[in-house]
Amino acid sequence: MAELKHKKQLFFDFDDTLWDFQKNSAHILEELFYEYQLADKLKTDYTNFEKTYQTINRELWKKYYKKEIDKHHLRNHRFDKVFKAFGYTNYEENLEVTNHYLRRGPKGIHLKEGCIETLDYLKPNYQLHIITNGFKESQDIKIEVCGLKSYFSQIIISEEHDLVKPEERIFRLAENFAGAKTEDCVMIGDSLESDIEGALNAGWEAIYMAGNKDHNYGGRTIYKLEELKNLF
Ligand SMILES: [Mg+2]
Secondary structure: OOOOOOOOEEOOOOOOOOOOOHHHHHHHHHHHHHOOHHHHOOOOOOHHHHHHHHHHHHHHHHHOOOOOHHHHHHHHHHHHHHHOOOOOOOHHHHHHHHHHHHHHHHOOOOOOOOOHHHHHHHHOOEEEEEEEEOOOHHHHHHHHHHHOOHOOOEEHHHHHHHHOOOHHHHHHHHHHHOOOOHHHEEEEEOHHHHHHHHHHOOOOOEEEEEEOOOOOOOOOOOOOOHHHHOOO
């Protein structure tokens, strides 16, 4: 595969590429599970609750990306659906749990392994940016609180532009914001659909951050962020 070292504009996805979304969100879900005595109410254990939450959350985000539901619906029905999956109905309590989750969730500080070391290595020689699919208020808090903000020149949050990855227009917009040429851009992300296909369709290079996921992607792949030090 072609060398990447000469490409100077590196765009990172945020959730589960730099910021450990799974770990941060599991931590809050577990707190809420015990605070609201959900074991008794849902008649299940935490592991089952979390698994169900993640499945329902993923489905709702897919619908949101397809513009089948809006932000309000996504947020206000997420825990309600999880509750109902266990035969429990309490819409008001769902809203309370939602409020706590939204307030505490973005304050997680767990980063992916090697994140700081890798960004420190790249920063002197490359322009670093973020393109993240998400809501402005939560992504802003996450990026600030976890201490990564100062590494990035441009931070592009999908909601602010009413565009989402993998739409080509968000990659073009990112180029404009960064003052970058298409041939200088590389996307690094953990979603084959949003990050990798999106970037490749826009004519960028892409690096799939597979983590410990099973996959059969044949393109450029890393399993840990620190592998970027060998590529740049
Ligand atoms: Mg991601």
